Amino acid sequence: MxxxxxxxxxxxxxxxxxxxxxxxxxxxxxxxxxxxxxxxxxxxxxxxxxxxxxxxxxxxxxxxxxxxxxxxxxxxxxxxxxxxxxxxxxxxxxxxxxxxxxxxxxxxxxxxxxxxxxxxxxxxxxxxxxxxxxNSGSFTAGSYNGDAFYQVNQDFIVQPEEGIYGLGQHQNAVMNYNRGKQVTLLQYNTEIGIPFLLSTNNYGLLWHNYSITKAGDVRPLLPLNAFKLSSVEGEQGWLTATYMNRNTDSVYLSRPESIIDYGYLTDQHKFPKEIKLADTKVVYEGTLASPYAGKHVLHFKYSGYMKVWIDGQLVADRWRQSWNAGTFELEKDLEKDQPRRIRMEWIPDGSESYFTLNWQSPIPAARQNLFSFNSEAGDAIDYYFVHGAxxxxxxxxxxxxxGKAPIMPVWSFGFWQSRERYKTQAEIEQVATEFRKRKIPIDNIVQDWSYWSENDWGSQQFDLNRFPDPKAMVKKLHDQNLKIMISAWPKINEESRVYQEFKSNKWIYPRNIYDGRKDWIGKGYTSTFYDPFNQGARDAFWKLLDNNLFKIGIDAWWMDASEPDIHSNIDLDERKAVFQPSIGSSVRYYNAFPLQNAKGIYEGQRATDPNKRVFILTRSFFAGQQRYAAAAWSGDIASRWHDMKDQIAGGINFSMSGTPYWTMDAGGFLVENRFHKPNAVDLEEWRELNSRWYQYAAFLPLFRAHGQFPFREPYHIAPAEHPAYRSMLYAINLRYKLLAYNYSLAAKTFFEDYSMIRGLAMDFPLDKAGFDRNDQYLWGPSLLVSPVTEKVARSRKIHFPQGADWYDLYSGKKVSGGQDLLVDAPYERIPVYAKAGAIVPVGQELQYSTEKKQTVLDLYIYAGADGQFSLYEDEGDNYNYEKGKYSRIDIRYDNSTQTLLLADRKGEFEGMLHSRKFNIIFVSDRNAIGIDSPTKKSMAVSYHGKALQIKLK
Incomplete structure (x- = not known):
């Protein structure tokens, strides 16, 4: 100090x-x-x-x-x-x-x-x-497993017009959490809780608490029967629930239901004993009326197919597999005491399925401008207030x-191919060969789970019957200029060869073993998770990865189930009972498992090989995890249009939580049966869905295709002559052409604490029309990305933020800011616009990120505003950049004189380019040129590290 x-x-x-x-x-x-x-x-x-x-x-x-x-x-x-x-x-x-x-x-x-x-x-x-x-509710004494603490609550007074973002990644399509939103900060497959809030009033709150926390409007949700309910027969007090055969619609039984609460395995007994859920469709009908007037929010948790109609209008059409129930919200303005017709049609998924319905009442006047944090356990109300310009x-x-977010290795900005799962060494090698044969650019191939022997989960060793020579496999991939990432669960089976060592050293959570809860592999095995809060356990876990995987050349780690996912559908009390970290009670530290898990891998690898960049992909994430070279993906989402749209706001808010590296399964993970053996119509939808998902994923920190069957390689999705194949190949090629831009953003993220995925409010804080936009974002300082998330859509409405003009990336056509327009969105492109003043380097097509040096770059300069960009390069795979070994070329555009300035190159590193060629492409309303334009008027300049000044025309 x-x-x-x-x-x-x-x-x-x-x-x-x-x-x-x-x-x-x-x-x-x-x-x-x-x-x-x-x-x-x-x-x-x-x-x-x-x-x-x-x-x-x-x-x-x-x-x-x-x-x-x-x-x-x-x-x-x-x-x-x-x-x-x-x-x-x-x-x-x-x-x-x-x-x-x-x-x-x-x-x-x-x-x-x-x-x-x-x-x-x-x-x-x-x-x-x-x-x-x-007040008296700020500290409520509680205890768990001998740990005394307080349930803590703090209300903040916020301005009604400010935008509030962050809080992790959630699947509710909510962009702005101000005024009446409730979000639960909880680690769960597809949900990530990060207790950091970011405001358009240029402040942030890091709520320093590790327990399950509610944020926003933290009032308890109300059950269905808090409404005045009426059945289809007009009886008061319930809805009519009709259980029928899903194929014939013949009725099994009908009964009154006034509470819908089938959220966990322990709730399955509440269903009628006479029916089998796997054969059943349930229809809930009647009316509901609220004792309040104003905005109501219905909160659904569901698995299977779910449709909701209100007053005859279809307002939701969803699907999710049973083992991974999803959530969604519906907002509806209701008048006091006015009945509204509701119909819900639910087709459960399998013999165990889940459905709950609760709701938020309108915000009382006294709480209109409050934003709250309410945590299950802590010693104090404890937060960091962060102010900024x-x-x-x-x-x-x-x-x-x-902690800062390290620069990820350059290969990670290429394309990744994954599948659930490559079952043999021959399969993964064949896929790698096919990519190179077809000249589909790729940098990383991913080995998902169950590469181990069935009973040996946790050993981190290959099953030699299916992967006879893992070291040779890794070498073969490396020889084809491919990296390999591998799934490394923090889970250990009781029959695993390493179980006794971890048990005897108290490095595991034993309760799941004593409970006898079995997993879903083969005959089913009792299993548990190791304890990353224990330094010895972290060291031992890394030793397994090092000896069995890192030493044979594995390049990156996929930390799946890092919530930890003891079991997806047991209730929270059971999860807390199983998860007992050595540091303290599970209630107090419930959300911090993924942070400590990543810590052990990052510190272990950096100590083992200080020169190789760590890369961790993790399903769960907590505040601070970015410092451990961790990226998140959004978990096991469904392959549906609504799920794709939900990812947009989820990814933006994750990024605005201060945690910059995020992606999702391009194509979605969970797949409906109709796509397994599709008819002609469903097949075309599948191809279009994947095309749109690839187009979106190309503009994210990581671009990974992954999912359940059908296989996710582009050539399995569509033949080479199909527009879907052409579209996916275009998206992959564009990803590589933007490598210089994207990698420079990664450097900016480290050196300047930048965020690559950006909500519109970050760069346009005066344009309040953009505060709530949940289907658009900025990719770096230059590009406005608008994914297409509706089937057969060939246009979409775009908000062009006020304060800048915009140019179509593909054609160069200019659009004025401050308006909403319906724009073209052809099958093979999503709308992407460059901001006036943008400087965008575009490189050559590559088969992998380091195939050749970027000796020639097209430099697109967009007229209408001053601009700047810093072109960054380093060795790409080590930590020498932390020691100053990198180069930077600062580029400025002066719009008043239409002059481009290339500054002296700063810095140097081994193997750097000392000279290169820039093709300067000046885009203006009089010179509409896009990256798809067949001919491009350009000015070629040779750059040798010394400053250049170029007059543009």
Whole structure:
């Protein structure tokens, strides 16, 4: 800490803020080494509490509130980096009669000495964020497995017009979480909980808690019978549930149901004993009326086919396999006491299936402007307030707290092919050969689970009957310029060869073994998960990976089921009972398993081979995990149009959680039976669906095709002459042509704490029309991406953000910003537009990322605004960039003079290009040129590392 002083100067501002307020009650004020502590005991205006303000940097202040006398929390800080340094230019702490304050060079934080509320202001006196007053519900004593804690709740007062983002990845298609949204921060297949919030008012909150947390409108959801229900016969108090044969519609039985709560395995007994779910369709009919007027949100959890009609209008049509139930929400404005007709048609998936329906009532007036965090377990209300000049600046503050995101290896920005699963060595080798034979560009092939012997889950060893020479297989792939990523579950079967070692050292969670719960492989095996909260267990797990996989050349790790997924459909109480980390109770640390799991792999590999970049793909993710070279994918989503659309908002909000590397299974994972042996119509839908998914995935940090049968290689989806095949090949080729652009974004992510996937509000915070757009995003600083997520759509509506003009990437046609337009979306392209002022390097087609050096780059310059871009290069596969071994060419465009400036190259590294050719392509309303234009007017310049100035025409 430098230049830290204590003074009372500058505090008249705070007194003026509170002029006219009632005289504050006496509170005990104390300066600390890094802030202030205010204690309340028997106060008329406050609960008994101690409130700490702790200055971390000029832009970050930690707030901690605990019940009086309990002391500062001692819970381990897994998210916060060990190397966190305080960076303060100046620091003032003091009090007046009514407030205690700390002031940094950027902001002021005030504690009311009457109520204990904390408020944040900039140095001009503008309010940024205010707490609501804590009350008796802020700390509720609880305990679990001998661990005493509090259920904690904190309400914040937010502005109705601000956009609120982040909070991880969720499948509800919600972009903006302000006003009436509830999101549960919970690790679950397809759901990722990250307790970081990002606001358009340029602040963030890192809620420092590891337990299951609700955020937003945290009021408990209401059951179905909180509505006034009426059956189809007009009887009051229930809906009519008709159980019928799904093939003939003959009725098995009809009964009243007023609560729909079949959420877990333990709820299956509630179904009628006379029916078999696997043969059944259930229709719920009647009316519902609310005692409230306003916006209602219906929350569904389901598996199988689900259709919902309200007043005769189809409002939902969904599908999910039973072992991985999905969720969705429906918003509906309802009038008080006015019945609305509802019909729900549910076709369960198999003998065990799931369906729950709950709802949120309209927000009461008293809670209209509140955003809350409510966590199951903690020692304190504990959060870091992060301020910034922009949302990027706020994310930079978050990464200061939780760690930087390393640059992923250059190969990871190519195309990946995966399948559930390659069952033999011959299969994976054949696929690799076919890609090279067909000249489909590819960098990485992925070996999914069950490459081990059936009873040896957890050994991390290949089944030599099916993979007779894994080392030779890896070498053969490497010789074809392919990397290989492999699935490494944190799960260990009781019959595995490594089980006894992990058990005897207490490196596993034993409860699942004692419960006798079996998995779904072969005859079924009892199994459990290792404990990554234990250093010895982390070391032992890495040793397995190192000895069996890393030493034979495996390049990257796929950490599946990292929630941990003890069993997808047991309820949360059962999961908590099984998951008992050595660090403390499962309730307290429920969400942190994936963080510690990634920590062990990252630290293990970097210690074993400091020169090879770590790459981890993980299904679950927590705050801080980006520092362990971890990327997330969105889990086992369904191969349906609605699931594709849901990924857009999920990926954007994941990125706006400060965690930059994200992707999803291009094509979706779970597949309906109709696509297994499709008729002609379904086959064409399957091909179109995959085409659209590839087009979207090409503009993400990672591009991986993966899923259940049918096989997902492009040539299995469609023949070479089919537009679907041409479309997928175009998307893959475009990915490689944009490699220089994408890899430069990765460098910007590390050096400048940038975010590649960007909500429209990040770059256009004044364009409120873009705050809620859940089907568009910005890819880096230049490209507006609008995926097509509707079957047979050949156009789609696009919002062009106000404040910039836009150029069609393919044709160069100009569109003015600040409007919504219906634009063409032909089968083989999704709409992508470049922003005025953009500088986009486009390279040659490649078969893999390092096939040849980028000696020639087309440099597209888009007129209409000043622009800048930094072209970054390094060795691509090691950590020498951390030592300064990289090069950067800063490129600027001056729109007023139409001049392009190429700066002196900065830096150097082994094997770098010393000279290259740039083809300058100037795009304007008078020179509409796109990447698909058959002829391109360009200006060729040779660059040798020295500054150039080029006048564009």
């Amino acid at each position: 430098r230049n830290i002083t204590y003074a009372l100067s500058g505090l008249m501002f705070f007194t003026m803020i509170h002029q006219g307020s009632a005289q504050a009650q006496k509170a005990q004020f104390e300066k600390t080494a890094t802030g202030v502590k205010v204690s309340f005991k028997n106060s008329a205006g406050s609960i008994d509490q101690d409130v700490y303000l702790d200055a971390i940097t000029d832009k970050i202040i930690r707030v901690t509130a605990v019940p009086a006398g309990t002391g500062f929390p001692k819970q381990q800080r897994l998210v916060i980096v060990d190397s966190l340094h305080r960076q303060l230019k100046s620091f003032v702490a003091g009090s007046t009669d009514s407030t205690a304050t700390i002031q940094t060079a950027d902001l002021r934080a005030i504690v009311s000495l009457s109520s204990g509320k904390v408020e944040f202001y900039d140095l001009h006196g503008h309010a940024i964020l205010k707490e609501a007053k804590r 922009s949302m990027d600046d706020v994310i930079s503050g978050y990464r200061h707290l939780s």
